[in-house]
Amino acid sequence: MAELKAGVVATLETIRNHFPSHVITTRATATGGAHVIIEDVPLGPPYNQATTWVGFHLSDACPYDDTYPFYVRADLSRIDGAPLRCPPLHSTGQVFPADNSTTDTRDATMVSRRQRDQASFVFESPLSKLIKVLKWMLEQ
Structure with a gap:
């Protein structure tokens, strides 16, 4: 596996700072990106599950x-x-x-929230996108 790119390392630090009490695992990819899993992210209503893991890929262009996309537990179900x-x-x-x-x-449910405006990628960090996805999930 390649060494993590600097942008990936910086992003992981930001994510770890935002989720300090969560177990966060990473697996480097061959190109210097990373697969990331954050454990025990709060859910609750409208879902039956109180928590979920959240998985996503940080590319080497991060x-x-x-x-x-983002992935969550496979058994996700609504109350x-x-x-x-x-x-x-x-x-x-x-x-x-x-x-x-x-x-x-891991078996998973994909939460597909693509950013369509490529000009704004620089303005939406992976952490802010993750926060938006979690907020969106809770508003469903």
């Missing part, structure tokens, strides 16, 4: 690339029994990481 939003908003039956870089994967 922080100048969109952090997409009201309604199905999860259909793709591209939620996609069940996934695994993380999904790039075949490892056999150490």
